[in-house]
Amino acid sequence: MTTSARIVVTGKIPEAGLEILRTAGELWAWDSSEPIPLPVRNEQLADAEVAVTLLTDRVDDAFLDAAPRLRLVANVAVGYNNIDVAACDRRGVIVTNTPGVLTDATADLAMALVLMSTRRLGEGERLIRSGTPWQWGMFMMLGVGLQGRQLGIVGMGAIGEALARRARAFGMTVVYNNRRAAAPEIEADLGARLVDLPELLATSDVVSLNCPYSESTHHLIDADALALMKPSAVLVNTARGPIVDEAALVSALRSGQIAGAALDVFEREPEVDPGLVELDNVVLIPHLGSATIETRSAMAALAARNVVEVLAGREPISRVTL
Ligand code: DGY
Numbered sequence: 001m002t003t004s005a006r007i008v009v010t011g012k013i014p015e016a017g018l019e020i021l022r023t024a025g026e027l028w029a030w031d032s033s034e035p036i037p038l039p040v041r042n043e044q045l046a047d048a049e050v051a052v053t054l055l056t057d058r059v060d061d062a063f064l065d066a067a068p069r070l071r072l073v074a075n076v077a078v079g080y081n082n083i084d085v086a087a088c089d090r091r092g093v094i095v096t097n098t099p100g101v102l103t104d105a106t107a108d109l110a111m112a113l114v115l116m117s118t119r120r121l122g123e124g125e126r127l128i129r130s131g132t133p134w135q136w137g138m139f140m141m142l143g144v145g146l147q148g149r150q151l152g153i154v155g156m157g158a159i160g161e162a163l164a165r166r167a168r169a170f171g172m173t174v175v176y177n178n179r180r181a182a183a184p185e186i187e188a189d190l191g192a193r194l195v196d197l198p199e200l201l202a203t204s205d206v207v208s209l210n211c212p213y214s215e216s217t218h219h220l221i222d223a224d225a226l227a228l229m230k231p232s233a234v235l236v237n238t239a240r241g242p243i244v245d246e247a248a249l250v251s252a253l254r255s256g257q258i259a260g261a262a263l264d265v266f267e268r269e270p271e272v273d274p275g276l277v278e279l280d281n282v283v284l285i286p287h288l289g290s291a292t293i294e295t296r297s298a299m300a301a302l303a304a305r306n307v308v309e310v311l312a313g314r315e316p317i318s319r320v321t322l
Contacts, residue, residue: 003311005071008044010036011054013076017300024308025050042066050307052076059083064091072310074303077290078102080320081213081240095320096306100158101298102290107162109289110238113262114151114167114206117234119143122283144205144232147171152204154197154220155211155239156182163208164190175200178211201228206236213240223248226257234260238289241266250275253282264289
């Protein structure tokens, strides 16, 4: 059902989403990979009832002030730390996100980072590209195998579970830390055991962060947490940058307190701490967790379906609640 509601898309999204949005209301979409200039965004938001946003949009009071008729913010991401949900709530603006559709892509990337860091693949790639002469050697760039090693998953949501399944296929054992224990059948299926965070950090060979970012997870991995980790352990972050105190991580990597890190997200994204860039035992990826053609299309389509539901006066498929 097409309505006369004005829908503003603040960044370039796949056609799979736009196609649905065109059937839902009067669509205006920013069509460039460059960020939308603020004056253009605010002009478009002035009479918008729906804003379809990306994780690079900060939806705060200033954004909401520019959009006095807004009823819905449909974020094209599962994470919604870019949105002040309380501010939206105070103004009666519904917020939705895109859970589920990016689980496999993100878990695949996390597993790739586990392999990249434990097998030193970034270092190997850089060696060849640098033109440095090399020859096969019995002791050249030795990594560690995953079989029998322990993966500690911080945050056992859908992505954590999907990563646990992948890790088990590689012969890893799994422990996890979460606010709530997983259902016994899921624990049994994953062979995963709930432990407290200090135990997870102290006993895991690979620590993977898969929890949402919020005030309570800000700098969850700080100098004290890093000090608990084994000197042979690596840290993988595909969740959100500010969960890790990046300055403390640089010190821990420099001093050999931990063996390595593989990061898809950064504390001051897109800025990357120069201390990380100069270290060889760090894999750095530009926030590619959900970056497959299929997944990005599915994310855009789910965000658009949320718009359709809200404009039809129904409950959205994936509403964010406070
Ligand atoms: C999300 O959806 O939150 C991801 O970080 C996007 O890749």
